[in-house]
Amino acid sequence: LPRPSPGGAGGLRGAVVKSVTTTAMARLLAEHHGVDCIETPVGFKHIGPVMMREDALIGGEESGGYGFRGHLPERDGILSALYLLDAMAISGKGPAELLEDVFAITGPHSYDRVDLELEPGANDAVRAALEAASPAEFAGLPVTGVDTTDGWRFLLSEGWVLFRLSGTEPLLRIYTELRDESKVVPVIEAGQALVGDALA
DSSP: OOOOOSSSSOOOOOOEEEESSSSSSHHHHHTTTTEEEEESSSHHHHHHHHHHHHHHHEOOOOOOOOTTTTSSSSSOOOOOOHHHHHHHHHHHHHHHHHHHHHHHHHOEEEEEEEEEEEEEEEEHHHHHHHHHOSEEEEETTTEEEEEEESEEEEEEETTTEEEEEEEESSEEEEEEEOOGGGHHHHHHHHHHHHHHHHHH
């Protein structure tokens, strides 16, 4: 956390832990500050233990939940808000200006998620379709790799698209994060088309 000390030195340092659905900007910020970024499956039941094992500075997930070293290795919205207010007080900047500071390091990123309701018993068909899938591109963005840490995340030339079956509801979630905002909806639509037959 980049809070300056009275003597002008930097703030606390430590690894960043994030779920696979959390923005790639977290990794880029970690690299910028010379600390590790560790990815986990979704949920603080995965993030919390890694935070404790690695003595990580911060852990977070796409839902907006963050935990911090020196407190509970669990989501704490009140402490997150206090850290934001602290950053605003020290910098004299509002939230939008602080976000621009982040974008100056990471570049802008755009994100979306759709939740598709599944018919009873459709999970197996969707899982089989995704395990067999080998798309070369999504909306013109080439696939550069596949990560199966939690679901099926296709790494793209300018971001990623992730298919994840909910562990608690009959849902297939499709997430994407891209540098080009205009590609977000086309990539989501391409993702829906990829599993369309399994959903029918």
